[in-house]
Amino acid sequence: xxxxxxxxxxxxxxxxxxxxxxxxxxxxxxxxxxxxxxxxxxxxxxxxxxxxxxxxxxxxxxxxxxxxxxxxxxxxxxxxxxxxxxxxxxxxxxxxxxxxxxxxxxxxxxxxxxxxxxxxxxxxxxxxxxxxxxxxxxxxxxxxxxxxxxxxxxxxxxxxxxxxxxxxxxxxxxxxxxxxxxxxxxxxxxxxxxxxxxxxxxxxx
Amino acid sequence: xxxxxxxxxxxxxxxxxxxxxxxxxxxxxxxxxxxxxxxxxxxxxxxxxxxxxxxxxxxxxxxxxxxxxxxxxxxxxxxxxxxxxxxxxxxxxxxxxxxxxxxxxxxxxxxxxxxxxxxxxxxxxxxxxxxxxxxxxxxxxxxxxxxxxxxxxxxxxxxxxxxxxxxxxxxxxxxxxxxxxxxxxxxxxxxxxxxxxxxxxxxxxxxxxxxxxxxxxxxxxxxxxxxxxxxxxxxxxxxxxxxxxxxxxxxxxxxxxxxxxxxxxxxxxxxxxxxxxxxxxxxxxxxxxxxxxxxxxxxxxxxxxxxxxxxxxxxxxxxxxxxxxxxxxxxxxxxxxxxxxxxxxxxxxxxxxxxxxxxxxxxxxxxxxxxxxxxxxxxxxxxxxxxxxxxxxxxxxxxxxxxxxxxxxxxxxxxxxxxxxxxxxxxxxxxxxxxxxxxxxxxxxxxxxxxxxxxxxxxxxxxxxxxxxxxxxxxxxxxxxxxxxxxxxxxxxxxxxxxxxxxxxxxxxxxxxxxxxxxxxxxxxxxxxxxxxxxxxxxxxxxxxxxxxxxxxxxxxxx
Ligand code: HEM
Ligand code: SF4
Numbered sequence: 088x089x090x091x092x093x094x095x096x097x098x099x100x101x102x103x104x105x106x107x108x109x110x111x112x113x114x115x116x117x118x119x120x121x122x123x124x125x126x127x128x129x130x131x132x133x134x135x136x137x138x139x140x141x142x143x144x145x146x147x148x149x150x151x152x153x154x155x156x157x158x159x160x161x162x163x164x165x166x167x168x169x170x171x172x173x174x175x176x177x178x179x180x181x182x183x184x185x186x187x188x189x190x191x192x193x194x195x196x197x198x199x200x201x202x203x204x205x206x207x208x209x210x211x212x213x214x215x216x217x218x219x220x221x222x223x224x225x226x227x228x229x230x231x232x233x234x235x236x237x238x239x240x241x242x243x244x245x246x247x248x249x250x251x252x253x254x255x256x257x258x259x260x261x262x263x264x265x266x267x268x269x270x271x272x273x274x275x276x277x278x279x280x281x282x283x284x285x286x287x288x289x290x291x292x
Numbered sequence: 293x294x295x296x297x298x299x300x301x302x303x304x305x306x307x308x309x310x311x312x313x314x315x316x317x318x319x320x321x322x323x324x325x326x327x328x329x330x331x332x333x334x335x336x337x338x339x340x341x342x343x344x345x346x347x348x349x350x351x352x353x354x355x356x357x358x359x360x361x362x363x364x365x366x367x368x369x370x371x372x373x374x375x376x377x378x379x380x381x382x383x384x385x386x387x388x389x390x391x392x393x394x395x396x397x398x399x400x401x402x403x404x405x406x407x408x409x410x411x412x413x414x415x416x417x418x419x420x421x422x423x424x425x426x427x428x429x430x431x432x433x434x435x436x437x438x439x440x441x442x443x444x445x446x447x448x449x450x451x452x453x454x455x456x457x458x459x460x461x462x463x464x465x466x467x468x469x470x471x472x473x474x475x476x477x478x479x480x481x482x483x484x485x486x487x488x489x490x491x492x493x494x495x496x497x498x499x500x501x502x503x504x505x506x507x508x509x510x511x512x513x514x515x516x517x518x519x520x521x522x523x524x525x526x527x528x529x530x531x532x533x534x535x536x537x538x539x540x541x542x543x544x545x546x547x548x549x550x551x552x553x554x555x556x557x558x559x560x561x562x563x564x565x566x567x568x569x570x571x572x573x574x575x576x577x578x579x580x581x582x583x584x585x586x587x588x589x590x591x592x593x594x595x596x597x598x599x600x601x602x603x604x605x606x607x608x609x610x611x612x613x614x615x616x617x618x619x620x621x622x623x624x625x626x627x628x629x630x631x632x633x634x635x636x637x638x639x640x641x642x643x644x645x646x647x648x649x650x651x652x653x654x655x656x657x658x659x660x661x662x663x664x665x666x667x668x669x670x671x672x673x674x675x676x677x678x679x680x681x682x683x684x685x686x687x688x689x690x691x692x693x694x695x696x697x698x699x700x701x702x703x704x705x706x707x708x709x710x711x712x713x714x715x716x717x718x719x720x721x722x723x724x725x726x727x728x729x730x731x732x733x734x735x736x737x738x739x740x741x742x743x744x745x746x747x748x749x750x751x752x753x754x755x756x757x758x759x760x761x762x763x764x765x766x767x768x769x770x771x772x773x774x775x776x777x778x779x780x781x782x783x784x785x786x787x788x789x790x791x792x793x794x795x796x797x798x799x800x801x802x803x804x805x806x807x808x809x810x811x812x813x814x815x816x817x818x819x820x821x822x823x824x825x826x827x828x829x830x831x832x833x834x835x836x837x838x839x840x841x842x843x844x845x846x847x848x849x850x851x
Pocket of ligand 2: 707708709710713714715716717748749751752753754755
């Protein structure tokens, strides 16, 4: 059974996945634990991608593939035709900067697909990233969450602009669908419904 | 106070269903301990030393008599017949069973209550001054804004899993009683030069391990933008706050590391995109919510009442209570009353089911059926007629709720400490009880005058020890319990963090240490000087000298 939940026109279903995820090869370099200079804290404890990793990443010759941000940037020229054909999606980890992507690819809607990898479900940066991709950078295509994705975060992910979710392999995607509708009338405006309840519902004078 | 409409009710009902299913999945082994933890925490459920603890939200401290009655019922049915008011105005149950918590939440939902986001790394209950709406020095009643912010922060999808907890306080008085500067965001409402409601925004305050008072990030924010500006602040924090070390994860650490100027420019850049979006508050919404906080239907009364004056003149016990527990009110002939949850020799903030029911009856009889909780862990009846004060006092006294010690040394703020909390270095409740017994003589207590003594069982600072005039902190030395003492902390507009006086003490020594601090104060004070003023004038040296003076002199002084 597939682990992918896909949301189309507000209807969720378990769907088969026609994107192949490309991962970075394991790093040989020791983990760097220090705060980055430009964006303080961002890199704390998080692995930086090495040149060797980028160079050694193998991208399948054909089909729809999702490549890591660092690889996308390094091989943008080589992938040009495939990008134009809509075969290339990009994935980012929660500590990576959206600006790095938009500097390389000004109009994100040339990409059919962006995914965010969340290593630990408690890492709420994924919600801000989804929100920014939709509201700041106007991304309109499929936005996917994968990694430690569990049903109890789905409602928030949906509201933050995500439209597909790869539920962690040991859990049932079918069961998880129910949580997308935990609340009928959320209070605040967010990506899926920008109007807060006081603007979309007559609560009396 | 605010009454739920069908939208609010549906959200709490759906929350009960959601949490019931989460608990079921946890008990069935479908959720691991680690996966269930943030879910139960966001519903106020801690697992602590003895049993789970359930923290029930009391939004900005407002309660109806009906709600308090229900809390009394719940404490009886699911707990040991008592609850504990916390320093964030919430009510905690110390002994519920995990299996029962969905039913408790379902019962709470019937009286428009919940435990949503009372814990966990999310936006917590918004707190304010317990005299909100009735204080003579109030410029703006911030409750409508607090309620609007409560709704906005409830299940805010972007801020559901922040690096660390996030606390917001609002205040609308000349003298801040909501400790705005000790919160992640503090919103101080005022009227600007054009007589419009404006907000001074503080950011990056917090107690805990690294106590830091907040900094002003914006002097003037129009009220319509309270939500979008907060979103800008919290988004910068959510993206850049540290997540690798929980002791460095609060927003205060980010603000300090970036510096307020850099932090402000990032927030302003973010806000430029958010300003005027759909979450901007409308006049209609503010008016709709504000209607719930209209002034009570007060009678027109004289400013004086002869019977009340006579009772004060003839009954010293009543007069002592009036002096400490009765507070001014903006409406002529009305007063606010604090019911002390600090009787000497018992855990500060604890209240039995019977007392909850009694207070609910008092609220119905004398204060329009409403009451408030304070961050000093007491209950307040906000709208009592002068002529009702005497009968109210008699009934409060019969229920052990009229200790005349509000604002005095024995009105101690104290965390649950080692008796309940698994993070504690040391017990805190027995220290509070021992100090209360040491100062049980009321005349002496009144002579010492205003003094805030705060106790925390560890550096997480749940008892706000840093801002106590006297602060006591439980520390662990080679596995045994010791107490470090600070003096000179203060909350309010001129807030400060206390200074450590020296090496720590054993539990037995503590009442005497406080005694010695008081001795120095009584000897050195000038007329009208409070303890905190004397400490600020003299510094810690004379206090330190007396507390740590050699044993011989000790015996001489006490002899
Ligand atoms: C017994 C269970 C409790 C546990 C496990 C607990 C745990 C903690 C921890 C870990 C912190 C530090 C958070 C940080 O600085 O990031 C904290 C802070 C705090 N707790 Fe508790 N606490 C408990 C009970 C209470 C109670 C009963 C109260 C109220 C009386 C309370 C009020 C507070 C306050 C006001 C702070 C924050 C001060 C600040 O950093 O601004 N806590 N608590
Ligand atoms: S201050 Fe420490 S001991 Fe006291 S309740 Fe908080 S975490 Fe527990």
